[in-house]
Amino acid sequence: MSAQTSNYHRRVAEQKRTAIVGAATALFLESGYDRTSLAKVADLAGVSKATLFKQFPTKAALFEAIVAESWNTDGTTEIHPAPGDLRKGLTSIGHGYVELLTRPGMTDLFRIVIAEVPRFPELGQTQFDLxxxxxxxxxxxxxxxxxxxGAAELDDAELAATQFLGMISNYVFWPRLLLVHWSPDDNTVTRVVDEAVAMMVSRYGRDAPPDPRGR
Structure with a gap:
Protein backbone atom coordinates (compact mmCIF):
# COMPACT_ATOMS: atom_id res chain seq x y z
CA MET A 1 0.00 0.00 0.00
CA SER A 2 1.39 3.39 -1.01
CA ALA A 3 1.89 6.17 1.51
CA GLN A 4 -0.73 8.24 -0.31
CA THR A 5 -3.31 5.45 -0.04
CA SER A 6 -2.42 4.89 3.59
CA ASN A 7 -2.88 8.59 4.37
CA TYR A 8 -6.24 8.57 2.58
CA HIS A 9 -7.53 5.66 4.65
CA ARG A 10 -6.25 7.34 7.82
CA ARG A 11 -8.14 10.54 6.96
CA VAL A 12 -11.33 8.62 6.22
CA ALA A 13 -11.06 6.72 9.50
CA GLU A 14 -10.51 9.96 11.40
CA GLN A 15 -13.50 11.59 9.70
CA LYS A 16 -15.68 8.63 10.67
CA ARG A 17 -14.39 8.74 14.22
CA THR A 18 -15.23 12.45 14.47
CA ALA A 19 -18.72 11.78 13.11
CA ILE A 20 -19.26 8.96 15.61
CA VAL A 21 -18.13 11.02 18.60
CA GLY A 22 -20.31 13.95 17.52
CA ALA A 23 -23.35 11.73 17.02
CA ALA A 24 -22.86 10.01 20.37
CA THR A 25 -22.56 13.32 22.20
CA ALA A 26 -25.78 14.59 20.61
CA LEU A 27 -27.69 11.39 21.39
CA PHE A 28 -26.39 11.11 24.96
CA LEU A 29 -27.56 14.65 25.58
CA GLU A 30 -30.93 14.21 23.89
CA SER A 31 -31.89 10.71 25.02
CA GLY A 32 -29.58 9.99 27.93
CA TYR A 33 -26.70 7.55 28.17
CA ASP A 34 -28.85 4.53 29.02
CA ARG A 35 -31.37 5.01 26.19
CA THR A 36 -28.74 5.58 23.51
CA SER A 37 -27.67 2.45 21.66
CA LEU A 38 -24.57 2.04 19.56
CA ALA A 39 -26.85 1.21 16.65
CA LYS A 40 -28.51 4.63 16.95
CA VAL A 41 -25.09 6.28 17.08
CA ALA A 42 -24.03 4.47 13.91
CA ASP A 43 -27.20 5.56 12.09
CA LEU A 44 -26.82 9.21 13.07
CA ALA A 45 -23.10 9.22 12.23
CA GLY A 46 -23.76 7.65 8.83
CA VAL A 47 -21.42 4.70 9.37
CA SER A 48 -21.96 0.97 9.51
CA LYS A 49 -22.31 -0.83 12.82
CA ALA A 50 -19.18 -2.80 11.96
CA THR A 51 -17.21 0.44 11.54
CA LEU A 52 -18.46 1.77 14.87
CA PHE A 53 -17.78 -1.49 16.76
CA LYS A 54 -14.30 -1.64 15.30
CA GLN A 55 -13.41 1.71 16.86
CA PHE A 56 -15.67 1.57 19.93
CA PRO A 57 -16.64 -1.95 21.01
CA THR A 58 -18.67 -0.68 23.98
CA LYS A 59 -20.68 2.40 24.90
CA ALA A 60 -18.30 3.00 27.81
CA ALA A 61 -15.35 3.09 25.39
CA LEU A 62 -17.21 5.63 23.28
CA PHE A 63 -17.89 7.84 26.29
CA GLU A 64 -14.23 7.63 27.29
CA ALA A 65 -13.30 8.87 23.81
CA ILE A 66 -15.70 11.81 24.16
CA VAL A 67 -14.16 12.80 27.49
CA ALA A 68 -10.57 12.42 26.26
CA GLU A 69 -11.28 14.44 23.12
CA SER A 70 -13.08 17.19 25.03
CA TRP A 71 -10.17 17.68 27.45
CA ASN A 72 -7.38 17.13 24.93
CA THR A 73 -5.34 20.32 24.74
CA ASP A 74 -3.56 19.13 21.58
CA GLY A 75 -1.03 21.92 21.96
CA THR A 76 -3.68 24.64 21.73
CA THR A 77 -3.81 25.57 25.41
CA GLU A 78 -0.46 26.21 27.06
CA ILE A 79 -0.25 24.42 30.39
CA HIS A 80 3.52 23.97 30.53
CA PRO A 81 4.97 27.50 30.66
CA ALA A 82 8.58 27.76 31.75
CA PRO A 83 8.91 28.53 35.48
CA GLY A 84 10.49 31.74 36.71
CA ASP A 85 7.70 34.26 36.18
CA LEU A 86 4.59 33.31 38.15
CA ARG A 87 2.42 36.11 36.75
CA LYS A 88 3.27 35.33 33.14
CA GLY A 89 2.87 31.60 33.60
CA LEU A 90 -0.48 31.83 35.37
CA THR A 91 -1.78 34.28 32.79
CA SER A 92 -0.94 31.81 30.04
CA ILE A 93 -2.57 28.96 31.93
CA GLY A 94 -5.62 31.06 32.79
CA HIS A 95 -6.38 32.00 29.20
CA GLY A 96 -5.72 28.44 28.08
CA TYR A 97 -8.19 27.20 30.67
CA VAL A 98 -10.84 29.62 29.43
CA GLU A 99 -10.30 28.38 25.89
CA LEU A 100 -10.68 24.79 27.05
CA LEU A 101 -13.83 25.39 29.11
CA THR A 102 -15.57 27.34 26.34
CA ARG A 103 -14.93 24.79 23.61
CA PRO A 104 -18.05 23.65 21.77
CA GLY A 105 -19.34 20.55 23.52
CA MET A 106 -17.69 21.02 26.90
CA THR A 107 -20.88 22.24 28.57
CA ASP A 108 -22.83 19.42 26.92
CA LEU A 109 -20.36 16.88 28.28
CA PHE A 110 -20.87 18.09 31.85
CA ARG A 111 -24.65 18.09 31.39
CA ILE A 112 -24.52 14.45 30.28
CA VAL A 113 -22.45 13.46 33.30
CA ILE A 114 -24.57 15.41 35.80
CA ALA A 115 -27.79 13.93 34.40
CA GLU A 116 -26.58 10.33 34.34
CA VAL A 117 -24.12 9.99 37.23
CA PRO A 118 -26.75 8.91 39.82
CA ARG A 119 -27.42 5.77 37.75
CA PHE A 120 -24.03 5.45 36.10
CA PRO A 121 -21.39 6.64 38.58
CA GLU A 122 -18.69 5.30 36.27
CA LEU A 123 -19.40 8.21 33.92
CA GLY A 124 -18.41 10.66 36.62
CA GLN A 125 -15.31 8.62 37.37
CA THR A 126 -14.34 8.64 33.70
CA GLN A 127 -14.82 12.39 33.47
CA PHE A 128 -12.74 12.85 36.61
CA ASP A 129 -9.93 10.41 35.75
CA LEU A 130 -9.53 11.06 32.01
CA GLY A 150 11.99 30.26 43.75
CA ALA A 151 9.22 32.25 42.06
CA ALA A 152 6.47 31.01 44.37
CA GLU A 153 6.22 30.27 48.05
CA LEU A 154 3.62 27.59 48.71
CA ASP A 155 3.28 24.41 50.72
CA ASP A 156 0.32 22.88 48.93
CA ALA A 157 0.37 23.11 45.13
CA GLU A 158 -2.79 21.03 44.93
CA LEU A 159 -4.72 23.57 46.98
CA ALA A 160 -3.24 26.47 45.02
CA ALA A 161 -4.20 24.88 41.69
CA THR A 162 -7.73 24.33 42.98
CA GLN A 163 -8.00 27.96 44.03
CA PHE A 164 -6.73 29.33 40.73
CA LEU A 165 -8.79 27.16 38.39
CA GLY A 166 -11.84 27.60 40.61
CA MET A 167 -11.69 31.40 40.44
CA ILE A 168 -11.84 31.17 36.65
CA SER A 169 -14.32 28.34 36.16
CA ASN A 170 -16.79 29.73 38.71
CA TYR A 171 -17.36 32.73 36.45
CA VAL A 172 -16.54 31.52 32.95
CA PHE A 173 -17.99 28.00 32.97
CA TRP A 174 -20.38 26.93 35.70
CA PRO A 175 -23.10 29.56 35.05
CA ARG A 176 -23.40 28.10 31.53
CA LEU A 177 -24.98 24.97 32.97
CA LEU A 178 -27.98 26.99 34.19
CA LEU A 179 -27.95 30.11 32.04
CA VAL A 180 -28.19 29.13 28.39
CA HIS A 181 -27.12 32.53 27.10
CA TRP A 182 -24.25 33.05 29.55
CA SER A 183 -21.38 34.26 27.40
CA PRO A 184 -19.10 36.91 28.94
CA ASP A 185 -17.35 39.15 26.44
CA ASP A 186 -13.60 38.97 25.87
CA ASN A 187 -12.85 42.02 28.02
CA THR A 188 -14.75 40.57 30.96
CA VAL A 189 -13.02 37.20 30.61
CA THR A 190 -9.61 38.90 30.47
CA ARG A 191 -10.45 40.82 33.64
CA VAL A 192 -11.50 37.61 35.40
CA VAL A 193 -8.21 35.93 34.48
CA ASP A 194 -6.15 39.00 35.42
CA GLU A 195 -7.84 39.24 38.83
CA ALA A 196 -7.30 35.54 39.51
CA VAL A 197 -3.63 35.89 38.59
CA ALA A 198 -3.26 39.00 40.76
CA MET A 199 -4.71 37.18 43.77
CA MET A 200 -2.43 34.17 43.24
CA VAL A 201 0.67 36.34 42.86
CA SER A 202 -0.29 38.36 45.94
CA ARG A 203 -0.76 35.18 47.97
CA TYR A 204 2.02 32.96 46.63
CA GLY A 205 4.41 35.11 44.60
CA ARG A 206 7.99 35.73 45.67
CA ASP A 207 9.94 38.65 44.20
CA ALA A 208 7.39 38.87 41.44
CA PRO A 209 7.79 41.36 38.56
CA PRO A 210 5.50 44.38 38.95
CA ASP A 211 1.99 44.14 37.53
CA PRO A 212 2.07 45.86 34.12
CA ARG A 213 -1.35 47.36 34.92
CA GLY A 214 0.11 49.21 37.91
CA ARG A 215 -1.37 47.12 40.71
Whole structure:
Protein backbone atom coordinates (compact mmCIF):
# COMPACT_ATOMS: atom_id res chain seq x y z
CA MET A 1 0.00 0.00 0.00
CA SER A 2 1.39 3.39 -1.01
CA ALA A 3 1.89 6.17 1.51
CA GLN A 4 -0.73 8.24 -0.31
CA THR A 5 -3.31 5.45 -0.04
CA SER A 6 -2.42 4.89 3.59
CA ASN A 7 -2.88 8.59 4.37
CA TYR A 8 -6.24 8.57 2.58
CA HIS A 9 -7.53 5.66 4.65
CA ARG A 10 -6.25 7.34 7.82
CA ARG A 11 -8.14 10.54 6.96
CA VAL A 12 -11.33 8.62 6.22
CA ALA A 13 -11.06 6.72 9.50
CA GLU A 14 -10.51 9.96 11.40
CA GLN A 15 -13.50 11.59 9.70
CA LYS A 16 -15.68 8.63 10.67
CA ARG A 17 -14.39 8.74 14.22
CA THR A 18 -15.23 12.45 14.47
CA ALA A 19 -18.72 11.78 13.11
CA ILE A 20 -19.26 8.96 15.61
CA VAL A 21 -18.13 11.02 18.60
CA GLY A 22 -20.31 13.95 17.52
CA ALA A 23 -23.35 11.73 17.02
CA ALA A 24 -22.86 10.01 20.37
CA THR A 25 -22.56 13.32 22.20
CA ALA A 26 -25.78 14.59 20.61
CA LEU A 27 -27.69 11.39 21.39
CA PHE A 28 -26.39 11.11 24.96
CA LEU A 29 -27.56 14.65 25.58
CA GLU A 30 -30.93 14.21 23.89
CA SER A 31 -31.89 10.71 25.02
CA GLY A 32 -29.58 9.99 27.93
CA TYR A 33 -26.70 7.55 28.17
CA ASP A 34 -28.85 4.53 29.02
CA ARG A 35 -31.37 5.01 26.19
CA THR A 36 -28.74 5.58 23.51
CA SER A 37 -27.67 2.45 21.66
CA LEU A 38 -24.57 2.04 19.56
CA ALA A 39 -26.85 1.21 16.65
CA LYS A 40 -28.51 4.63 16.95
CA VAL A 41 -25.09 6.28 17.08
CA ALA A 42 -24.03 4.47 13.91
CA ASP A 43 -27.20 5.56 12.09
CA LEU A 44 -26.82 9.21 13.07
CA ALA A 45 -23.10 9.22 12.23
CA GLY A 46 -23.76 7.65 8.83
CA VAL A 47 -21.42 4.70 9.37
CA SER A 48 -21.96 0.97 9.51
CA LYS A 49 -22.31 -0.83 12.82
CA ALA A 50 -19.18 -2.80 11.96
CA THR A 51 -17.21 0.44 11.54
CA LEU A 52 -18.46 1.77 14.87
CA PHE A 53 -17.78 -1.49 16.76
CA LYS A 54 -14.30 -1.64 15.30
CA GLN A 55 -13.41 1.71 16.86
CA PHE A 56 -15.67 1.57 19.93
CA PRO A 57 -16.64 -1.95 21.01
CA THR A 58 -18.67 -0.68 23.98
CA LYS A 59 -20.68 2.40 24.90
CA ALA A 60 -18.30 3.00 27.81
CA ALA A 61 -15.35 3.09 25.39
CA LEU A 62 -17.21 5.63 23.28
CA PHE A 63 -17.89 7.84 26.29
CA GLU A 64 -14.23 7.63 27.29
CA ALA A 65 -13.30 8.87 23.81
CA ILE A 66 -15.70 11.81 24.16
CA VAL A 67 -14.16 12.80 27.49
CA ALA A 68 -10.57 12.42 26.26
CA GLU A 69 -11.28 14.44 23.12
CA SER A 70 -13.08 17.19 25.03
CA TRP A 71 -10.17 17.68 27.45
CA ASN A 72 -7.38 17.13 24.93
CA THR A 73 -5.34 20.32 24.74
CA ASP A 74 -3.56 19.13 21.58
CA GLY A 75 -1.03 21.92 21.96
CA THR A 76 -3.68 24.64 21.73
CA THR A 77 -3.81 25.57 25.41
CA GLU A 78 -0.46 26.21 27.06
CA ILE A 79 -0.25 24.42 30.39
CA HIS A 80 3.52 23.97 30.53
CA PRO A 81 4.97 27.50 30.66
CA ALA A 82 8.58 27.76 31.75
CA PRO A 83 8.91 28.53 35.48
CA GLY A 84 10.49 31.74 36.71
CA ASP A 85 7.70 34.26 36.18
CA LEU A 86 4.59 33.31 38.15
CA ARG A 87 2.42 36.11 36.75
CA LYS A 88 3.27 35.33 33.14
CA GLY A 89 2.87 31.60 33.60
CA LEU A 90 -0.48 31.83 35.37
CA THR A 91 -1.78 34.28 32.79
CA SER A 92 -0.94 31.81 30.04
CA ILE A 93 -2.57 28.96 31.93
CA GLY A 94 -5.62 31.06 32.79
CA HIS A 95 -6.38 32.00 29.20
CA GLY A 96 -5.72 28.44 28.08
CA TYR A 97 -8.19 27.20 30.67
CA VAL A 98 -10.84 29.62 29.43
CA GLU A 99 -10.30 28.38 25.89
CA LEU A 100 -10.68 24.79 27.05
CA LEU A 101 -13.83 25.39 29.11
CA THR A 102 -15.57 27.34 26.34
CA ARG A 103 -14.93 24.79 23.61
CA PRO A 104 -18.05 23.65 21.77
CA GLY A 105 -19.34 20.55 23.52
CA MET A 106 -17.69 21.02 26.90
CA THR A 107 -20.88 22.24 28.57
CA ASP A 108 -22.83 19.42 26.92
CA LEU A 109 -20.36 16.88 28.28
CA PHE A 110 -20.87 18.09 31.85
CA ARG A 111 -24.65 18.09 31.39
CA ILE A 112 -24.52 14.45 30.28
CA VAL A 113 -22.45 13.46 33.30
CA ILE A 114 -24.57 15.41 35.80
CA ALA A 115 -27.79 13.93 34.40
CA GLU A 116 -26.58 10.33 34.34
CA VAL A 117 -24.12 9.99 37.23
CA PRO A 118 -26.75 8.91 39.82
CA ARG A 119 -27.42 5.77 37.75
CA PHE A 120 -24.03 5.45 36.10
CA PRO A 121 -21.39 6.64 38.58
CA GLU A 122 -18.69 5.30 36.27
CA LEU A 123 -19.40 8.21 33.92
CA GLY A 124 -18.41 10.66 36.62
CA GLN A 125 -15.31 8.62 37.37
CA THR A 126 -14.34 8.64 33.70
CA GLN A 127 -14.82 12.39 33.47
CA PHE A 128 -12.74 12.85 36.61
CA ASP A 129 -9.93 10.41 35.75
CA LEU A 130 -9.53 11.06 32.01
CA UNK A 131 -10.60 14.69 31.84
CA UNK A 132 -10.26 16.89 34.87
CA UNK A 133 -7.41 15.22 36.74
CA UNK A 134 -4.79 15.12 33.95
CA UNK A 135 -5.33 18.83 33.31
CA UNK A 136 -5.42 19.67 37.01
CA UNK A 137 -2.21 17.72 37.65
CA UNK A 138 -0.42 19.63 34.90
CA UNK A 139 -1.26 22.91 36.66
CA UNK A 140 -0.18 21.49 40.01
CA UNK A 141 3.15 20.39 38.52
CA UNK A 142 3.65 23.88 37.09
CA UNK A 143 3.12 25.44 40.53
CA UNK A 144 5.55 22.96 42.06
CA UNK A 145 8.08 23.97 39.40
CA UNK A 146 7.59 27.64 40.27
CA UNK A 147 8.21 26.82 43.92
CA UNK A 148 11.40 24.95 43.04
CA UNK A 149 12.49 27.86 40.84
CA GLY A 150 11.99 30.26 43.75
CA ALA A 151 9.22 32.25 42.06
CA ALA A 152 6.47 31.01 44.37
CA GLU A 153 6.22 30.27 48.05
CA LEU A 154 3.62 27.59 48.71
CA ASP A 155 3.28 24.41 50.72
CA ASP A 156 0.32 22.88 48.93
CA ALA A 157 0.37 23.11 45.13
CA GLU A 158 -2.79 21.03 44.93
CA LEU A 159 -4.72 23.57 46.98
CA ALA A 160 -3.24 26.47 45.02
CA ALA A 161 -4.20 24.88 41.69
CA THR A 162 -7.73 24.33 42.98
CA GLN A 163 -8.00 27.96 44.03
CA PHE A 164 -6.73 29.33 40.73
CA LEU A 165 -8.79 27.16 38.39
CA GLY A 166 -11.84 27.60 40.61
CA MET A 167 -11.69 31.40 40.44
CA ILE A 168 -11.84 31.17 36.65
CA SER A 169 -14.32 28.34 36.16
CA ASN A 170 -16.79 29.73 38.71
CA TYR A 171 -17.36 32.73 36.45
CA VAL A 172 -16.54 31.52 32.95
CA PHE A 173 -17.99 28.00 32.97
CA TRP A 174 -20.38 26.93 35.70
CA PRO A 175 -23.10 29.56 35.05
CA ARG A 176 -23.40 28.10 31.53
CA LEU A 177 -24.98 24.97 32.97
CA LEU A 178 -27.98 26.99 34.19
CA LEU A 179 -27.95 30.11 32.04
CA VAL A 180 -28.19 29.13 28.39
CA HIS A 181 -27.12 32.53 27.10
CA TRP A 182 -24.25 33.05 29.55
CA SER A 183 -21.38 34.26 27.40
CA PRO A 184 -19.10 36.91 28.94
CA ASP A 185 -17.35 39.15 26.44
CA ASP A 186 -13.60 38.97 25.87
CA ASN A 187 -12.85 42.02 28.02
CA THR A 188 -14.75 40.57 30.96
CA VAL A 189 -13.02 37.20 30.61
CA THR A 190 -9.61 38.90 30.47
CA ARG A 191 -10.45 40.82 33.64
CA VAL A 192 -11.50 37.61 35.40
CA VAL A 193 -8.21 35.93 34.48
CA ASP A 194 -6.15 39.00 35.42
CA GLU A 195 -7.84 39.24 38.83
CA ALA A 196 -7.30 35.54 39.51
CA VAL A 197 -3.63 35.89 38.59
CA ALA A 198 -3.26 39.00 40.76
CA MET A 199 -4.71 37.18 43.77
CA MET A 200 -2.43 34.17 43.24
CA VAL A 201 0.67 36.34 42.86
CA SER A 202 -0.29 38.36 45.94
CA ARG A 203 -0.76 35.18 47.97
CA TYR A 204 2.02 32.96 46.63
CA GLY A 205 4.41 35.11 44.60
CA ARG A 206 7.99 35.73 45.67
CA ASP A 207 9.94 38.65 44.20
CA ALA A 208 7.39 38.87 41.44
CA PRO A 209 7.79 41.36 38.56
CA PRO A 210 5.50 44.38 38.95
CA ASP A 211 1.99 44.14 37.53
CA PRO A 212 2.07 45.86 34.12
CA ARG A 213 -1.35 47.36 34.92
CA GLY A 214 0.11 49.21 37.91
CA ARG A 215 -1.37 47.12 40.71
Missing amino acids: GKMPYFNSVRRYLDAEREA
